[in-house]
Amino acid sequence: MKTNRQWRLAARPQGIVRNSDFQWREEAVPALADGQVLVRNIYLSLDPANRVWMNDADSYMPKLPLDAVMRGGGIGVVEESKNPKFAVGDIVQGLLNWQEFVVGSGSDLTKLPKLPGVPLTAFMGLLGHIGLTAYFGLLDVGQPKAGETLVVSTAAGAVGSLTGQIGKIKGMHVVGLTGSDEKCKWIKEELGYDAAINYKKENIHTALKQHCPKGIDVYFDNVGGEILEAALNLVNVHARIVMCGAIAQYNADQPAPGPRNLAVMIMKRVRMEGFIVTDFMNRAGEATLELVQWMKQGKLKYRVDVVEGLEQAPTALRKLYDGSNNGKLLVKIGPEPGEEKAQHAAK
Amino acid sequence: MKTNRQWRLAARPQGIVRNSDFQWREEAVPALADGQVLVRNIYLSLDPANRVWMNDADSYMPKLPLDAVMRGGGIGVVEESKNPKFAVGDIVQGLLNWQEFVVGSGSDLTKLPKLPGVPLTAFMGLLGHIGLTAYFGLLDVGQPKAGETLVVSTAAGAVGSLTGQIGKIKGMHVVGLTGSDEKCKWIKEELGYDAAINYKKENIHTALKQHCPKGIDVYFDNVGGEILEAALNLVNVHARIVMCGAIAQYNADQPAPGPRNLAVMIMKRVRMEGFIVTDFMNRAGEATLELVQWMKQGKLKYRVDVVEGLEQAPTALRKLYDGSNNGKLLVKIGPEPGEEKAQHAAK
Numbered sequence: 001m002k003t004n005r006q007w008r009l010a011a012r013p014q015g016i017v018r019n020s021d022f023q024w025r026e027e028a029v030p031a032l033a034d035g036q037v038l039v040r041n042i043y044l045s046l047d048p049a050n051r052v053w054m055n056d057a058d059s060y061m062p063k064l065p066l067d068a069v070m071r072g073g074g075i076g077v078v079e080e081s082k083n084p085k086f087a088v089g090d091i092v093q094g095l096l097n098w099q100e101f102v103v104g105s106g107s108d109l110t111k112l113p114k115l116p117g118v119p120l121t122a123f124m125g126l127l128g129h130i131g132l133t134a135y136f137g138l139l140d141v142g143q144p145k146a147g148e149t150l151v152v153s154t155a156a157g158a159v160g161s162l163t164g165q166i167g168k169i170k171g172m173h174v175v176g177l178t179g180s181d182e183k184c185k186w187i188k189e190e191l192g193y194d195a196a197i198n199y200k201k202e203n204i205h206t207a208l209k210q211h212c213p214k215g216i217d218v219y220f221d222n223v224g225g226e227i228l229e230a231a232l233n234l235v236n237v238h239a240r241i242v243m244c245g246a247i248a249q250y251n252a253d254q255p256a257p258g259p260r261n262l263a264v265m266i267m268k269r270v271r272m273e274g275f276i277v278t279d280f281m282n283r284a285g286e287a288t289l290e291l292v293q294w295m296k297q298g299k300l301k302y303r304v305d306v307v308e309g310l311e312q313a314p315t316a317l318r319k320l321y322d323g324s325n326n327g328k329l330l331v332k333i334g335p336e337p338g339e340e341k342a343q344h345a346a347k
Numbered sequence: 348m349k350t351n352r353q354w355r356l357a358a359r360p361q362g363i364v365r366n367s368d369f370q371w372r373e374e375a376v377p378a379l380a381d382g383q384v385l386v387r388n389i390y391l392s393l394d395p396a397n398r399v400w401m402n403d404a405d406s407y408m409p410k411l412p413l414d415a416v417m418r419g420g421g422i423g424v425v426e427e428s429k430n431p432k433f434a435v436g437d438i439v440q441g442l443l444n445w446q447e448f449v450v451g452s453g454s455d456l457t458k459l460p461k462l463p464g465v466p467l468t469a470f471m472g473l474l475g476h477i478g479l480t481a482y483f484g485l486l487d488v489g490q491p492k493a494g495e496t497l498v499v500s501t502a503a504g505a506v507g508s509l510t511g512q513i514g515k516i517k518g519m520h521v522v523g524l525t526g527s528d529e530k531c532k533w534i535k536e537e538l539g540y541d542a543a544i545n546y547k548k549e550n551i552h553t554a555l556k557q558h559c560p561k562g563i564d565v566y567f568d569n570v571g572g573e574i575l576e577a578a579l580n581l582v583n584v585h586a587r588i589v590m591c592g593a594i595a596q597y598n599a600d601q602p603a604p605g606p607r608n609l610a611v612m613i614m615k616r617v618r619m620e621g622f623i624v625t626d627f628m629n630r631a632g633e634a635t636l637e638l639v640q641w642m643k644q645g646k647l648k649y650r651v652d653v654v655e656g657l658e659q660a661p662t663a664l665r666k667l668y669d670g671s672n673n674g675k676l677l678v679k680i681g682p683e684p685g686e687e688k689a690q691h692a693a694k
Contacts, residue, residue, distance in 0.1 A: 052614075059614045060584075224609060243613050258605025262571060265621035266590050267399075267406045272619045274612035 002029040006099035007070045007313055012056045016321060019314045022070060029101045037086045037106040039076040041096045044331040045124050046317050060276050070098035075123060077337055089337065093123055098313055100333055118292065120336055121304045125158060125328035126295055127288050129277050133244060134162035135287045136280040138220060141242045141273050146171030148217035153227050156183035158328035159244060161191055163220050165300050168192045175211045177227060179323040191301060205230045220244060229259035241272040303327025349376040353446035354417045354660055359403050363668060366661045369417060376448045384453040385427040388443045391678040392420040392471050393664050407623050417445035422470060424684055436684065440470055445660055447680055465639065467683055468651045472505055472675035473642055474635050476624050480591060481509035482634045483627040485567060488589045488620050493518030495564035498555065500574050503530035505675035506591060508538055510567050512647050515539045522558045524574060526670045537648060552577045567591060576606035588619040650674025
């Protein structure tokens with residue numbers, strides 16, 4: 001009988017997540033009933049939403065109960081199936097959670113297509129929620145027009161880096177804020193941002209004003225707080241603010257006050273809109289086709305930051321908040337099917 | 348030669364407007380050149396926008412220069428015309444400013460239709476910017492649906508009182524906040540609000556929660572600040588926040604921090620949108636027809652608070668901020684054409 005190694009929610013975090021908020025558990029994998037599948041997890045996706053789900057409050061999903069296996073998206077491979085919809089070897093994606101194996105009906109899992117030249121990790125970034133968030137957030141909520149100015153707050157992050165590049169594809173003047181000179185260099189030289197601001201070193205308002213000489217038409221907000229206030233000071237008439245996340249606030253026990261200048265939104269007729277990508281999932285197909293095409297044309301680059309081992313998941317989650325991750329943050333739980341064979345062959 | 352009595356902008360106000368921010372001036376009315384009209388002002392409209400225009404900053408209109416005649420909307424009667432588009436006796440509306448007479452081309456003036464049973468003051472409220480603001484703000488920006496819950500922040504004010512009634516016409520559950528028991532009584536008993544909250548006496552959050560058992564779908568925000576934060580705590584998924592004004596902030600030298608809970612907008616996919624009625628003026632006709640119809644059906648009630656005498660304008664303006672006005676605030680500068688004849692006849 002297989003052993004399922006897991007991380008369970010041990011405590012509601014106060015501020016930044018600590019390893020003691022999780023508990024390591026090992027338990028037997030149950031035998032399959034009719035209609036069930038056994039999935040072995042390969043990649044676990046770490047996202048700001050993880051932190052939200054740990055709070056003692058419902059969000060767009062119900063809060064996670066204490067002692068439950070930590071919630072998280074993942075990609076895995078079907079190892080056994082008593083469900084005619086799944087065959088052994090199928091690659092699936094869904095809320096596989098922080099564990100090595102999942103047994104269930106598979107009703108909430110998506111079978112991933114085999115796309116030549118597209119690595120499995122792309123489904124966690126470019127072709128997963130990350131890519132769809134950038135795509136629908138910018139194009140549907142932001143309604144960009146060629147020649148307009150786009151500001152992206154976490155410009156080197158998983159969503160932000162794709163958002164900025166899609167902005168360039170759409171002919172915008174794109175300005176990004178990020179937290180290190182290395183990331184500034186990367187988004188300008190590799191991703192094609194027109195300007196990059198190191199928000200830890202520069203005066204945000206002065207730098208934004210300098211790099212947005214025509215004002216701001218779309219602000220893609222991942223952080224809220226001070227950068228939102230600075231952006232509001234520069235918005236043009238009928239500007240759009242896409243509220244994609246508020247990472248600065250997820251950890252805050254005492255949320256920071258909002259921007260003092262919200263009234264600007266009246267004078268400038270600004271629309272500020274929160275969105276969650278799951279509302280757009282019925283249109284994921286069209287977006288995926290376009291994203292793959294852009295990727296193959298070399299117009300969309302992305303990075304994944306793969307941390308090895310399920311044991312590292314709690315520690316790795318903190319990388320989202322100290323900005324030390326380079327690209328979409330993943331935990332690799334086990335080998336991809338091809339790698340497994342390669343390992344066996346090597347033995 | 349006629350004398351033109353005027354209020355001019357003497358100083359940029361700090362906080363609440365003071366009488367010393369204005370200077371009284373009397374000067375001769377110039378003779379008409381070809382193409383010009385002479386308008387005698389009858390009603391001056393006092394609005395939160397007056398205060399905005401006095402600041403040393405452009406808004407949706409350029410800031411008013413010091414020593415200029417104070418800017419303001421008004422209704423007047425054409426007394427002389429060398430412009431074939433206007434006849435003596437025409438009633439006109441536009442930025443007539445804080446003075447007794449206006450000489451100009453008339454290009455920015457609108458001739459008012461004579462509508463049987465509709466008093467002239469209705470064009471300042473129900474059929475003016477006030478009514479159109481409530482109409483387009485609620486219906487176009489707010490996108491209300493029958494059965495949804497609407498919260499109106501300055502529920503007994505000029506715009507708010509119409510907004511709440513239009514909400515009822517559209518089948519909504521309507522909750523209003525206002526600053527006195529008398530106003531609470533008026534909006535419930537006369538205007539048909541489902542519930543009224545005296546924000547000066549009650550705990551705003553507790554009272555809103557009690558009166559919005561199904562959450563808030565549309566929040567029509569005239570104030571920003573604390574009430575906005577309380578409303579955000581109760582918004583439903585896909586709620587709309589109509590930012591119609593931020594009267595609490597117009598006077599503030601040091602604007603108050605914004606709501607601490609803006610991140611709610613992401614989880615609940617909330618749209619917050621600022622608007623200014625002038626963007627909708629090309630559709631004023633359709634709105635006016637519907638507003639007149641509702642008024643004649645007794646479904647829309649409104650009050651005007653008429654202060655007598657141009658001299659009183661600076662003092663009267665403060666009524667907007669201490670909440671002592673009862674309905675749309677007007678200054679009567681001179682008699683309506685009919686009243687003039689009546690006065691002459693009485694002599």
